Amino acid sequence: MMRIAAAVLATVLSVAGYADGQENRARRVAMPTVKIENGDACVAPTGEMRRDHMTFLLHQRDRTVHEGFRAPRFSLKNCVDCHADRETGSVLGKDGFCASCHSYASVKIDCFECHTPLRKTATARSTSPAGNAR
Amino acid sequence: MARTQYREIDGRSGGFAALLAVLGALILAGLGAAWTMEHHGHHITGMSNRIVWGVPHVFAVFLIVAASGALNVASIASVFGRELYKPLARLSALLAITLLAGGLAVLVLDLGRPDRLIVAMTYYNFKSIFAWNIFLYIGFFAVVALYLWTMFERRMNGYTKRAGLLAFLWRLILTTGTGSIFGFLVAREAYNSALLAPLFIVMSFAFGLAIFVLVLMAAFRWSGRALGEVVLKRLAKLLGVFVAAVLYFVAVYHLTNLYIARQHEVERFILLDGGVYTALFWIGQVFIGGVVPLVLLFAPGTPGTPRAPGALAAAAACVIAGGLAQLYVLIIGGQAYPQLIFPGKEVSSSFFDGVVASYAPSLPEAALGAGGVALALALTAVALKLLPFLPRSLADSDVEPSAT
């Protein structure tokens, strides 16, 4: 009984290990397309944004909704305005900034059930300390 | 009296498999309905901005209220010490759990954002009676599970009375809360009454016992066990008392409203010219749900001859039908009647102010509600097969006849 179990376990682990070692595995999953079209820096350093953007969003939104705190730099609107794709004007879609990484990481977001993923018109863009590059 | 012996049902017959298949199909239909509602949005249902709680809520509230009442039999045994009911206590507690599970499933699947259930279970606004109810419902599972454990585990039998008392008090608070969901609202003329909480308590007694009786009779008949007259007669009398109590509270509610001039309009709507709601009130709630069961249960038979079990089953079925009608009138009729925003004025607007809102149950709603019922019954059937909930026999010779 134990020997069968050990044999099964060994088989499973070796197949998994073999598959993991293959390089083409990476190519079967589409890497995210990260297009930074506005050359200015983001509102925080890239590493920090990659790790913590969800924390910023979660805390910021409660302050905005419940307390009325509306710093333009940290609003979701500002994120979308800057990161929206040049052609589609959206952060969703095939190469959308948010959608691309999130589908790669397989983390479902429901921000855009309610928030519009489209950039507001250029005239209405809020200022950021890095200046209005457009 | 010999110690009651419990045994699981066999559950290997074709009939059992067919029962589970039918219930399973209904559950799948319910799940499918929930998926389409969540995917397309609630516009595919009959619910609207005027009638936001529809048929799913009628079923959900019915199951939740019945769940609380189904525990009654066990409470009478453990808390009030009536020996006759003790063999029935395990099934009673089981039904309390499964009916609540079915009701909550319907409620959760109908939410606009069911994916946010975890939010509902972790963020509580304790001023909301709804939040209290969520908390009480979840706690109820734990309390009744504990209670069942004291009944199953021989070494814990000494604690059954205390666990039973906790469960009894918990469900009184829970059902008061369920009634208060409506009773606390000032926004609808049909609600806004302190009477709704005790009305829901007696409704729970009646509906819960009716379902308990039908499940007991079916389980015993289909597993070939003996169910004697003594138990049935006692349950019949109890059911009759509860039905009468419900009629009393309904009567007091309406008579009080009829006395208050401001409430005349809504009373006229429910009692006289509300169309389907009036019909459901008089024919469904009062006649089928009240008068017919009372006649069936209390009509004098020839002394000495046993009452036909069929009468009890028919009465229980009528109570259930009447209960669904009652909740339909309360929940949907209460919303259909226009809100009194400008007293003394005729009102009209693009948002259907001032008119009786129209509502027609839709297929997804009915499927969801039926799915919840099926879930409760399926869980019960499976549980009966897995664990010894049912006594081997409830024949007259096996129960304690002299105990009251």
Add this chain to the structure above:
Amino acid sequence: MSLDRRQFLAWGTAAAGAALAPGLRLVELAQARSPQEAASKLQRWGLLIDITKCTDCDVCVSACHEENGVSGHGRPETDAQWIRTVKLRDKRTGYAQSLPLMCQHCAHPPCVDVCPTGASFKRDDGIVLVDKHSCIGCRYCVMACPYGARSFVHETVSGQKADVPRGKGTVESCTLCVHRVDRGETPACVQACNQDGGKAMVFGDLNDTSAEIHRRLRSAPSSQVRADLALNTGVRYQGL
């Protein structure tokens, strides 16, 4: 109790400071709140609607729905309405009026009391809102609102305005154009009424004695809809 001079001076200063502090804060608020500041309890936003000037137009309704991206789907029973014109006719006298009705932004909102997750809440400055991040779509607040002000979103929403997120499965209602108010502007309905309508609506801070709304409420009778419910609404009507 005996008191020495030092104690007296200390307590006196503290008491004076406590008395003056709210006044100092009020002076601050006379200027518009900057976006980096939180909403304050010292302000209470309100609306005053003089329905004798209501010309039976629909400007407020269309402006609101345009501003907030509330579009219909040809399904009047399930389409959201944040504001609606209500036609009244006295049952006994036949006297007819019409008025706009929206969320009344009560000081004691029943919708806030009943929300199980606290998604329906009242901001410190009196605006009653739905936090769509916590809304589970149970519709209990729709049941609880005495004014029928709330709508449930019955279908997928797209093309939302950037300032006004709305989504399927949550409940929504008039936000008093909180995104505009926080910028120092007036709600869209008020602006439209003053521009193209009967100039019946005034928006302002009910706590600010120098505001026009406060003056108007002081100098002429006004009423709340369903005042008997003691909800202390932020929307007041004249001529009702």
